[in-house]
Structure formats: C-alpha cells, structure tokens
Amino acid sequence: MSDLNAHVVIIGAGHAGGTLAALLRQYGHTGRITMIGDEPHAPYQRPPLSKAWLKGEADADSLALKPLAFYAEADIDFRPNLRAVKLERSARKVTLSDGSQVDYDVLVLATGARAIALPIPGADLAGVMFLRTATDAEALKAKVGPGKRLAVVGGGYIGLEVAASGRALGAEVVVLERETRLLARVATEVLSDFFRRYHEKHGVGFELGASVIGFEGDNGHVTGVKLADGRVIGCDAAVVGVGAHPNDELASESGLETARGVVVDLEARTSDPHVFAIGDVAHRPMPIYGRMFRMESVPNALEQAKQAACAITGRPAPAGETPWQWSDQYDLKLQIAGYAFDVDEIVVRGDPASGKFAVFHLKGDQLQSVEAINAPPEFMMGRQLIGNRKRLDKAKLADPSVSMKEVAA
Template sequence: MSAAEQTFVIVGAGLAGAKAAEALRTDGFEGRVVLLGDELDRPYDRPPLSKSYLQGTTERDKIYLHPPNWYTDHDVDLRVGTRVTALDRPAHEVRIEGGERIGYDKLLLATGSSPRRLDVPGADLDGVHYLRRVGDCESLQAAFAAGPRVVIVGAGWIGLETAAAARAAGCQVTVVGRSKLPLLSVLGAEVAAIYAALHRAHDVELRLDTGVVEILGDGRNATGVLLTDGHVLDTDVIVVGIGITPNTELAHAAGLRVEDGVVVNQYLATSDPDVFAAGDLANTFYPHLGAHLRLEHWSAALNQGPVAAANMMGKPIPYDRVPYFFSDQYDSGMEYCGYVAHGGYDCVVFRGDVTTGEFIAFWLQDQRVLAGMNVNTWGVTDAIEALVRSRRRVDPVKLADPEVLLRYLPGAAAVGAQ
C-alpha cells in the first residue's frame, strides 16, 4: 500500500495531536489524516488558561494553534465534539460514539489528562472549579470578577498560577496545600521557599501542611472549606488544582501496556507497533536519562507530537529532549530544564541575586547538574540544557559565580551562551 492510500488517525485534538497532524503534512504525508477531539473548540494551547488568558491579557483568538481554515486547507479531517469509545486493534479501527468506525493504518493516542477530583463531602457544590479546558478558564474569569474571596486547594504550578491570576483580579486569596511548602516535591525546600515568599509578598495567605475535610455550603453553593486542622475558610470561589490523571481508558481497554500512562519507547511506539502515544498520556523512555517519565508539560506535548508523526511515517527518530517547562507568576517568569526525582539531589547552587528575583538555581548530584531554573534571567536555557545533558562534573563555586560565563563550564562550551 502506498503512503497516499494510508489513513493515520489521531485521537485527541490537543497540542500533541494537532502538532502531529501539522508535522504529517509538513513532512509530506499524502494519505488521509483524521484528527478526533472531544472538545467543541479546535485545538488550542493550554498554558494561557492559567496565565495570560485567565488574566485577560491575551485574546481568545490567540490561544488557538491554527487559523480556522488551516485544517481544510491542509486536508486534515478535524472532528471536534467527537468522543472515541473504543479502540479495536485487531481490526485496526476506532469506534466513535454513535457507532461509526474509522479504520487506521497507524494510530496516535494523544488523549491527554483530566483534573484529579477532590473526594470530600460537598465537592460537587456550585462554586467549586477545576481548570483544564477553555470553558473552565472563562468560568473562573467570571467567578473572580464576582467573588472577592478565593480558596485554592493545591499548591502546585496550577494552584500558584491561578492564585496569581486571582490576585491580579483583586481577589482575596488563600492557598491550601498538604506539604510544608508550595512545590516542595518538585523543587525541594531551597527553591520552594522562594515561591512561598513570592506569594506572601503579594498578600496570598498560605495554609500549608493541611488538607481539606469538607466543602461547606448552603445546600447548593459552596461557602467555606473545612481544613484538617479544624480551621474554616469562608469563601466565594474554590479552585481545585491537586494534579491530573492521564486518560488511559481507551488504551487500557485495548490491552496496551499501561503503567502511570501508556508506556512507549523512545520512538513513542506503544506495545502495539501500529499505535503511538504522545503528551500527558505517554510514559516515555528518555535515552539520556535511561528511564521512563510521564511529563505533564507543554513542551512534551509540543515536541512529542511531531516525533510521533515521523515514526508513524517510518522515519525512526528517537525522542530524547531534556525536559523543559515554564511558569509566569506576578512579575516572576521562569524556565526549568532537566529532571530531578523527589529528593534526588545533593545541593542547590544559586547564581545571581535571589532577593531581587533574578537568578539561576542549579540542582546538583555528585557535582553534576541535574536541572537548572532561570528566573527573570533570559538567554541561558541552551547552556543549562547542555550542562544537564553532558552529565559532567562542575565546580559549584564556578557555577555560582556570575563572572564565570556558563559557556566556559564543562559540558556547556559548545553552546556559546552567557
């Protein structure tokens, strides 16, 4: 069968799925491309939902990945509001709600993830919000405008970014978290303390080392949050950001290997060589780390989609990017390159002035850079990535010294960065 006679189906019309479809056409695939999404909107970028779009500084048209006519112009059969109910691997078909079956030669699963629900009494009351889709974001915008008191359950990235947006809207904000510091499991105590101070400096109350027992209400609307320490927080709006769960139902029912997501190799192929996975869903093997990781980051979806597309076309390309993510909170922007398992580092080395909010933090183990985070310090991500990838020992004193350019450190010499 020629490539022009093949059908590639992509289940999931988020960033990974849309970028895979784009790459198929850019790289010359002439067969049929079907892109199936259960949302009513065409593919859009999710980071603005907790950042600029939530704050009203980005227009809705700017969040979409392609103009409305791009899909027809590139002969991509985009079907929004379409739920795939089953994957029939022996028949090489997907089944759509309503009974239609679509055959495929290669299939990409890019079904993303869903917010983890708060499992306490009262969690289904009106006024309890989750943030994942554009409609969720717009509901929050309206809620922040109408309700001055906001409680955010969860002190991770979504919780803190949402807190910053709520403060920008003039709300009184309390963040509830189970750890002793926000982002503790991701950043460690040294850097997590910086984010705690940042939010306190913007008048956010942090109720840490506690959890939620019950959402209180008047029978319909949420009016308060009862904490494990017995304290009651009166509120108008509750935002739950306690993590996400990969949408593995299709893969699991089809008998694919599922372990904290759909397990794929460095070529993003699942246990079925005709089925691939990318984005939040994929538990991917990273050759330079020698380990599988499922990363819930924008960059993984952005970059895995095109790599999956290439491999579907029979062009073997391994996915081996250094993990990357970014966050914007108040006037603090950051980029993070690398990966550190919880507690898996010896020390943190700071370069720059933490008190002014312009610095780089490096996580080291055995004097090797595992990850680096630049805060309000730009143009250094290539050098940080090179340091991480090289796995060469670095003198911590030189690493901390702004007078020693990063490009002169072992492993970063080739990038010509600062």
Template sequence: MTVVVVVVGAGQAGVQVAASLREHGHAGRVVLVDTEEPLPYQRPPLSKTYLTDREPAEPTLRSAAFYAEHGIELRTGTRVRAVDVAAGVVTFGDGADLRWTDLVLATGSRPVPLAVPGTDLGGVLPLRTLADARRLRALLPSVRRVVVIGGGFIGLEVAGAALTSGAAVTVLEAAPRLLGRSVTATTAEVLLAHHRRWGIDVRVAAKATEIVGEHGKVRAVRTSDGDLLPAELVVVGIGITARDELAREAGLAVDDGIVVDAGLRTAHPHVYAIGDCARFPGPGVSTVRLESVQNATDQAEHVAQAIATGATAPYGAVPWFWSHQHGARLQMAGLTTGTDDTVVTGDPGKPAFSVYCFRGGALVGVESVNRPADHLKARKLLAEGRPVRRTEFGAGPGVTAGRLSREERS
C-alpha cells in the first residue's frame, strides 16, 4: 500500500508538519495543499514590519526549492472540497480524488466579520492574509486618518504601524479593556496608557455602529456613543474563528475548532488537527484553542513524530506568545484563564515588569513587558511542572500582589 500523508493548510502548522515528517524519516508521499496562490508564508510580520519597512522581505516560510528537495508535493491555489474519513479520501475542488493513509487538518482560522453597515466600502480591510497586508501597505502612505476596530494584538500592532506611517489613529474596543481575552487587567492598563502616550486615541467600551461612506469609499466611523470619527482607512480586527467546516462536514467533532485528544487525534485514529483550528486538552483547563506560531510549530512537530515513528506520548508543550507594540515587548508563558491571584515585579511605569499569575495557589502563567529574562525563567518553571508558590517572590520594592476581582478574572 502506498503511504500518503495529506496536509490540508500550508500555514505555519502545515508547512512545519510536512518538514518535520522528513526530518523524522518519513519516506512516503507528503502532499501539502492550500487555497492561497503564493508560496506559504508567515503571518506575524504582516501586522508589524511588513507594513512599515521601506522594502520588506517577502515573509515566505520556505523557498520553492525546499519543497522540491524534500519531496513535498506543494499544491497551492487548490481547494479541498470534501473529506471522506471512512474511505480515506480527499476530494479537490476540480473533482479529483486522492487516497491518504494519514490526514492532517491545519486549516487555520478566518477573521470574524464586523456586523455593521458599511463594511463593503472601499478602504475597509481585515488583516489576515498576505493579500490583505499588501493592500494595507499600499494604502497607508496616502491616508491621514485611520480607525482600527478591535483592541486585540492585531489591532494594536496595526495601530502602531499606522501611527509610524504618519496617520492619526483611533482604536475602538467594544470590551471594557484591551486584550480582555489574553492578558490580566494589570498588563492591559499599562498597555492602554502606553499607546495613549504615543498619541493613539484608544477608546474602550466603544463600539462601531456604522461605517459611513461617500462614492463607495469610507469616510467615517460612527460609534455607540454618537461620535463620528473621520477615516480614509478602517482596519477590522475583532477576532478570528476556526476554519473547521471541512471537519464538520466530514462528521468529525467540532466546537469552535476541531476537537482532538491529548495526542492531537480526532475520533479517527489517522486524522489529526493542529494549529489555530484545533481544540485540544490544555494545561489546567478542559480544552483550549490557541492562536500562536509556537503552538502551531510544536503541535506540528508532535504529529509528525507520531506519524513517522508511531510515538504515542500526549502533547504537553508550554504555550508562549509575544507581541511588539511601540517599544513595549510583551511576552507571555502559560495560560492565565481563571487566574485568581497575581504578583507583580518590576516597574509598570517604565514599562518593565512581569505579572505572575496563580490559580488555586499554583503558578499558571507569566506576562512580561520588556523583561525577557523573566519570560525565559517562566517558560522553564512551567515546563518543569514543579509547584511554584507566590511566597517565592517575597516582598519589598518592586513587588506588589493582590487578589483579583471577579471582573479582572473574566
């Protein structure tokens, strides 16, 4: 029987699993499929240096020669229309079928659409793909006023890029604070003050209710408090959702992501899901879906080893994330959902500090701003898995602590 691994999705996770299969000695066919036309590329630079550098490098993950040299059949501009898990077959958009012995779903995610009038106007853009970034980069030098809808990582990074290009920037965040799903209230408040000091008009608890246009182009954004904010460019970044419809249509379990076990397998033992689209058992939580390069890369390595060598160990990498925002280098390790206690070290005013997050007395995550040594130490502590108590941080100058309110924990 011919051994064929089909990987659906050529983002960070998909490319890494294909490369790692070869590294672990897999000798069968590896077919890497993606709907986008360009060579597979990195997403993190798209909201950062790609928008601001005079001559940005193309953010490709691997050269075309790499795929040829490693016997990876790269099929860009190709859609997988259906998956038959019982027969072990994928059907492409042109009707052709391909049998597989193992299938890896690395289908990624898509932006959540903004449900207000005017999103179809010229100058209203999401930022998810390389094509989005190219359009945004082309527009930024010619606009004077930019409104960013969404105060998450992408929104804040784009706001910084727009400010660097010389535009006046307003950020609208519907929630009571920035980064509400990602960081503690302490870190969110520091970053809010940081962006405002740079001159970005950041508004929390402020919703966009309408995008107003003229002659088919955006001219302003109307807010929930009645303001009309002039804008020649509006960037929408209110979140992303898993691309799990292919799995759902195949009869696999989905729940805001493709449900997998501790080995990243679906209910079918030869069908895996990794990266943004996968919902897996997380450390200290029931299940979680993570959107980060580290998670995509580590899960890809885990699955490649399982396919190539038959390894059965559960996936257990410590999650970590990062974001660069106008000189504030935010790094996070672990998962802080449900945090009920914190210890803050350093000086949030600089800003240069870390927030050590506890749940039930145990360390579950650390947020560091401009403290890279703290971040590396946190990753090591969490990987070791030994109990770390708040008393280890002691007391004194530069150390504050406090129980979180219910609002701060949510």
C-alpha cells in the first residue's frame, strides 16, 4: 500500500539514489525525502570518470544528474559526506556516521559497490589507486600525462577504458591481466582479441597471464608492480580494476536477505516490505533468463529506480527491460545487450578487421546476448530480439547483407 506522505530515506547518492529521489517527486510523492551520500558531490554520472573526466573534458558540474539547487527546490534533504553505519529495522531507524539518527517510513538502500582491493604487499602505497568516484578520477588525472608510466591491474572494461584515456593524455600504459586473455570473464575471445590488437595499435602494452603479487615503492610512493615470475613493471601510478564488491553489509547486519548483494523482487523490495534496494547493491530477478543476478550498469540503476518509485507511490509497475551496457574506448563504441547465460553457439556478424561487427550469443535459436562494436542496428535489434524471445534464423543473422530488420522479422 502506497503512502504519498511517507518519509522516504535513501541511503546512497549515486545514479540510482539520485534518480529515485527525482522520480518520487515527479510521480507525486509529497512526503519528506532524505538522501544520504558519502561523497561531497551531489549525484553524478560515473561512466565518464574513466573517459571524459580523465581527459579533462568533464567535471562534477557537467556530470551532475541535476543541478545542486534542484534538491532544495524539490524539497529533497540531501546530506553529503555521511554514511549509514547501523540499520534498526524494528524501530525503522538509521544511525549515520556523525552519530545522528534518521527515522523512516520507507528505506531505500542505494549503497552501490566498492572496488576490490588486492590483499598484497604495497597495496597501501601512494599512487596505487582505484577508479570509482570523482575524487579517484581527479587524483588519477593529476598523475597521468606525458613522460609518466601507468600500470593498469586488470584487463576488464574499466581497465581498458583507463588505458585508452591514459594514452590520450600521453602516458605510457601497460595492462597487467591474470588471465591469458583480456575480458576473460565477460566477453568472447573474438572481442578480447579485437580489443588487444586495437589497444596495441595505440601503444598500450600488455602482460597476459601475469599474476600481481605486490607493489614496490620509494618514500611511500609506488614505483613498480611485482609479478609472480619475479619481474617488476615500473610505473608512476597503478590503477587496480579487478572487480567490485556490493556494499551490502548494512543490509546483512540488519538481517535482510543477501546473496552477494541485497536480494530484491521486481519492485526492488527486500525481504522487509519497508526496505528497498536498487542499483549495484541489488541482487535482482532477471525474468528473461529465469534467474537472479546482480548487475553493475547505469541502465539497471535507472530501471530499478523506476521500479522502486512506482512501488512507493502506488503507480503501475514499469515494463521490464532488456539489460544493456556500453564501453567507449578511443573511437570505438561497444554496446552490449543481455547476458551470455547458457550459451551453446556464437555467431559473428561482420568482419572484426573492419572495426564494425557484432557477436551474437545463442541458446538454441534464441538470442541471449549481443556485443556490438560500432554497430548500432545489431545492438538495437539484438536487444529487441532478446526481450521478445523470438526464435531466429542463424544463417540470416550471420549474413551482413541481410538487414537486421529482416533478421528480426
């Protein structure tokens, strides 16, 4: 049952939390809204941190979801530089890092995820960095430029985006990846090989099958990355990008159901009817695939913000969406729709050497996922095919002379 006068407390002022606060007002919520954020900034876009921000093409103001004045004008009590440290569900009360307490009628956990730190010697040296926040991006930008060497630990999408931006700033860049290929956990070998070759053409070096066992330093600052084979890769700064862990401790300590993320339903509601969870922290249903999964993407944050806003204000649930995400590197735009669950066949459409192609992941004759490089029609129609679960003709799919509209028909 909705209550438009309820006090909604949002823990987290990222893309999910900021979007939810705005949607609640848009959907007619008249009660108090309190948004707690652990950064000094109002909600902002995070994907450009590894691209536009590092290259000096964006800052906090240009990336803000809304102007700071919006929150006061919309009567949203935005409290920056604070964390929630304790949740008492029986009393519907949250204790904050400054010792203050906030009562709620409805609580929304939008606490996101944090970078995984490597538990190895030297990890606390200055210059060993992560890239999750605007503060991280600003610190990294100050250390990257001509004459500098940047080591990137982790050959995933964030690592490759940082590598591309580092090269754009004139730095020497080397990527260190534990697996024998890039993007090993998230992409096909076709895509891995394509990105490696493309980055090498732009001057990025790679050490694949390289296990990092420590960082070396001088006067408290990193000077190199030590590998298991005894080599030390010299650097002026190192960015660690080996994944993220959901900030679900507040939920688990309060007795909410968690599964490497806070378990929610299709309304983004947790096992407590008064508590929701959205964005990177949520372990959510994926009806298309008949499973639960935790997603880290802006589209997921936006979709779950809509789900929670509708549930809180009593509006009909929004239509389900096919998950998607993207990555920009140099002049390449990678767009991914769906997830490659239970795949038994891969179809490549187009020639990777042309820099314009797509990789389709199939389960039988149904499309599970598509990875499209500079190929918007393949991405858009692929996303549609994933969502409607239509069976398709593999021969037509593999033939670039057949339009994607015809394939989808």
